[in-house]
Amino acid sequence: xxxxxxxxxxxxxxxxxxxxxxxxxxxxxxxxxxxxxxxxxxxxxxxxxxxxxxxxxxxxxxxxxxxxxxxxxxxxxxxxxxxxxxxxxxxxxxxxxxxxxxxxxxxxxxxxxxxxxxxxxxxxxxxxxxxxxxxxxxxxxxxxxxxxxxxxxxxxxxxxxxxxxxxxxxxxxxxxxxxxxxxxxxxxxxxxxxxxxxxxxxxxxxxxxxxxxxxxxxxxxxxxxxxxxxxxxxxxxxxxxxxxxxxxxxxxxxxxxxxxxxxxxxxxxxxxxxxxxxxxxxxxxxxxxxxxxxxxxxxxxxxxxxxxxxxxxxxxxxxxxxxxxxxxxxxxxxxxxxxxxxxxxxxxxxxxxxxxxx
Amino acid sequence: xxxxxxxxxxxxxxxxxxxxxxxxxxxxxxxxxxxxxxxxxxxxxxxxxxxxxxxxxxxxxxxxxxxxxxxxxxxxxxxxxxxxxxxxxxxxxxxxxxxxxxxxxxxxxxxxxxxxxxxxxxxxxxxxxxxxxxxxxxxxxxxxxxxxxxxxxxxxxxxxxxxxxxxxxxxxxxxxxxxxxxxxxxxxxxxxxxxxxxxxxxxxxxxxxxxxxxxxxxxxxxxxxxxxxxxxxxxxxxxxxxxxxxxxxxxxxxxxxxx
Ligand code: HEM
Numbered sequence: 001x002x003x004x005x006x007x008x009x010x011x012x013x014x015x016x017x018x019x020x021x022x023x024x025x026x027x028x029x030x031x032x033x034x035x036x037x038x039x040x041x042x043x044x045x046x047x048x049x050x051x052x053x054x055x056x057x058x059x060x061x062x063x064x065x066x067x068x069x070x071x072x073x074x075x076x077x078x079x080x081x082x083x084x085x086x087x088x089x090x091x092x093x094x095x096x097x098x099x100x101x102x103x104x105x106x107x108x109x110x111x112x113x114x115x116x117x118x119x120x121x122x123x124x125x126x127x128x129x130x131x132x133x134x135x136x137x138x139x140x141x142x143x144x145x146x147x148x149x150x151x152x153x154x155x156x157x158x159x160x161x162x163x164x165x166x167x168x169x170x171x172x173x174x175x176x177x178x179x180x181x182x183x184x185x186x187x188x189x190x191x192x193x194x195x196x197x198x199x200x201x202x203x204x205x206x207x208x209x210x211x212x213x214x215x216x217x218x219x220x221x222x223x224x225x226x227x228x229x230x231x232x233x234x235x236x237x238x239x240x241x242x243x244x245x246x247x248x249x250x251x252x253x254x255x256x257x258x259x260x261x262x263x264x265x266x267x268x269x270x271x272x273x274x275x276x277x278x279x280x281x282x283x284x285x286x287x288x289x290x291x292x293x294x295x296x297x298x299x300x301x302x303x304x305x306x307x308x309x310x311x312x313x314x315x316x317x318x319x320x321x322x323x324x325x326x327x328x329x330x331x332x333x334x335x336x337x338x339x340x341x342x343x344x345x346x347x348x349x350x351x352x353x354x355x356x357x358x
Numbered sequence: 359x360x361x362x363x364x365x366x367x368x369x370x371x372x373x374x375x376x377x378x379x380x381x382x383x384x385x386x387x388x389x390x391x392x393x394x395x396x397x398x399x400x401x402x403x404x405x406x407x408x409x410x411x412x413x414x415x416x417x418x419x420x421x422x423x424x425x426x427x428x429x430x431x432x433x434x435x436x437x438x439x440x441x442x443x444x445x446x447x448x449x450x451x452x453x454x455x456x457x458x459x460x461x462x463x464x465x466x467x468x469x470x471x472x473x474x475x476x477x478x479x480x481x482x483x484x485x486x487x488x489x490x491x492x493x494x495x496x497x498x499x500x501x502x503x504x505x506x507x508x509x510x511x512x513x514x515x516x517x518x519x520x521x522x523x524x525x526x527x528x529x530x531x532x533x534x535x536x537x538x539x540x541x542x543x544x545x546x547x548x549x550x551x552x553x554x555x556x557x558x559x560x561x562x563x564x565x566x567x568x569x570x571x572x573x574x575x576x577x578x579x580x581x582x583x584x585x586x587x588x589x590x591x592x593x594x595x596x597x598x599x600x601x602x603x604x605x606x607x608x609x610x611x612x613x614x615x616x617x
Binding site for chain 2 (some may be wrong): 075115120126146160161175180202
């Protein structure tokens, strides 16, 4: 019963929405999230749930695949690093609010110490710990090896390595040219551009949340919701034919899912105006083209006019519009996801004639 | 007694020939041990206490580097046993598994590769959360992003080498994306515009995917390409970039700290 409910609720629509809501709440209540109590509580809660889920044979069979072990380690480290950095940030925020320097800036911590032994021993410790960890991992989990390569028989599902599964999951919502080329390029360019866009001089060299709220919220949203979360879905919840399977659902390759997604042009001409699709491609796709234009031009224009003047003059045009463009690119993914879930929308602009589907 | 013994050892000609100074238990020798050792001299001699603390850097950059080094070593050992041809690749891996006693090299290499992807991500997250990309470290952040991409490409190119079903189909899925590159991939937007009469300029015989795989599908040519990218080309580039990265950490004033 509970398992059926979890199967149902882990569908991307619900789980992603829940994740986003929790994310916003967490960002709003750093006074709760940034405490040891909260960290401990969440850890115990997660471990209990996870332990209970692992006791399910179906879930266990997916999670214990040798190539899925890294994702468990990733999750543990992401969990810890997120909470720990927010915790340290919150501690520093309290100090700063009380007129003290952040912990990294106390006279004691500004003092210079010898690299030998202070730094060298710490590194040695990390190296030894890492080596032991790797050796134990290597002894207990054999590297997988499947049947010899056979170009004529594709396994189902055929999955990319786990670190690309976020991108493969995007393929559900975007065509390969977006999910595989444009969005990755935007991610790389966007990352490199961060230091040049974020001109807030505060929070350089110490953990803080309050002094760079929006930078941290924006970055962690992309990192956790659009990258890590999608990897989880792509790895654990996508079975044959990339169909969604709940965590306790057996990967039955005969599960049929109705695929009746429609293009915006079909919505507009056939359902809306009750006429056949126009022959001319550009007339046919006119709504999508207009909407894309609105999204890329009119929305930023209006938002800037209304709320962005201040920021624009502080940052300068290039920085500001680069930021706007990157945010629009990033948000295009959740937007497309919700359009698909709510309206079964396939493409906003569908021009298979040019392989240009958006 | 042991102290006396240590002193004696430190006074031998052999010790002095190697280390050139006594044990690092006084200021002069502590400076000398770091400055005089080619590996240790990556570090400054003295640095702010805040930057030494594990709670600040999490040692994630350092561990990424360490894992990179151990991957180089285990990788070289694997190369002794592995031939990148469609005929031998798979059986060589089987051989590694069945004929090498206590063999965990392949495991160390594979899990290490996964771990490096993880640590490099967490390192980036740490650098972000401490605001360490802010001036004067903007450039080093950019170098880091390139390293991040290359780390994933290293892992990706290595994924093909066992030449099993997992390998070729994962690479097929991944490299199919290249087909969709606008204008440069055979199935990408705009590619069909590039034709003169009947002559297709961007075909599946010359688009970016073909260049990547050395063919129209993941075959032997792709195996050789990925092998060379994985064992020679990308590691070399990564090594150079890591050198730049470390150099810049020092030149930008060491590990970041409050101004
Ligand atoms: C192969 C990959 C990489 C290696 C081996 C590496 C190694 C290191 C090491 C050893 C440090 C010294 C401090 C520490 O351990 O945290 C460092 C610092 C730094 N890294 Fe990386 N790194 C890599 C990738 C990256 C990436 C992906 C980024 C960011 C996108 C990045 C940005 C930086 C910056 C800005 C610093 C200076 C941090 C500070 O001063 O606090 N690095 N890196």
